Amino acid sequence: MKLIIINGPNLNLLGTREKDIYGAASFDDFFVKMQFMYRELELHLYQSNIEGNLIDKIQEAATSFDGIILNAAAYTHTSVGIGDAVRAIETPVVEVHISNTFAREEFRHNSHIAPFAKGVIIGFGLQSYELAIQSFLIES
């Protein structure tokens, strides 16, 4: 099974960014660990700070991956375009967030993606991504 993690803006700064909220671990180190732990899967990673690039990648991934794990970060709360991209494709998308967005500012309570996602995993730190990976395994 081929899965891709698509990370949105500022998630390239994990490990140094607001460590009290997002933790001190670098995403690249975590990702290598996931690739090792789930070596029966083909796990890919894409990160961009640019909304259009994320939309391009979602469209592209729809024809080349079995599932998408999407943390659109701040664009989750603002981007109709990313929501529409998820709505347009058949490939299952699991929305993830590191922090519990519902325990934070009100503007983070809204998601343009969630209505079109297969499911949403929020607030478990980087483990949110691992739970998303496992959700695809449970199904197969």
Ligand code: DQA
């Ligand atoms: C985030 C939550 C968003 O509200 C925020 O803008 C992020 C990260 C999370 O993973 O907790 O950049 O998506």
